[in-house]
Amino acid sequence: QKEVEQNSGPLSVPEGAIASLNCTYSDRGSQSFFWYRQYSGKSPELIMSIYSNGDKEDGRFTAQLNKASQYVSLLIRDSQPSDSATYLCAVANNDYKLSFGAGTTVTVRA
């Protein structure tokens, strides 16, 4: 079983719609959760971090964490063409490692 799993997509959404990305993780001891955005050919960029159960909002992005279900999600509201990218879910445990999912590719249709 992979440590961090994401739907690979592609996820295609119309401009202005909500994009919903999901991530599950296997280690119940995981403590920190992150979402990165990676444009094609570029390095990942940190866009959200969440540490406790519930929702965390930052602009058009909302991260949701449910530790009991070992599930973390990212919502992108009012999706824009500039949101077209691959989104990586990352999970940190007590050690120094960040475990990454393979990423979900999002395409926003104008």
Next chain:
Amino acid sequence: SQTIHQWPATLVQPVGSPLSLECTVEGTSNPNLYWYRQAAGRGLQLLFYSVGIGQISSEVPQNLSASRPQDRQFILSSKKLLLSDSGFYLCAWDSGTRRAFFGQGTRLTVV
């Protein structure tokens, strides 16, 4: 503010040649440093991490090595490159919070 520099941006090397990729961080002290590799269409694979000068932990046994000669400098090396070493190499740092920030990456093609 903190910045991370990684170079070169692209590299084409023949099989059997050596490799040296360098990464430096500015604006912070005693960062945790990481080397990741990303194969085409794949997620990030952690190769090495370091919590201090001279302290290197290897995650995957392979044809690569890492060194940290200075607090904010991290170097990825190989004595002889293999075709399978091709990929996108990413250096990252964090201040202990696991909020990792990445350099621009080096796209390595071994031919």
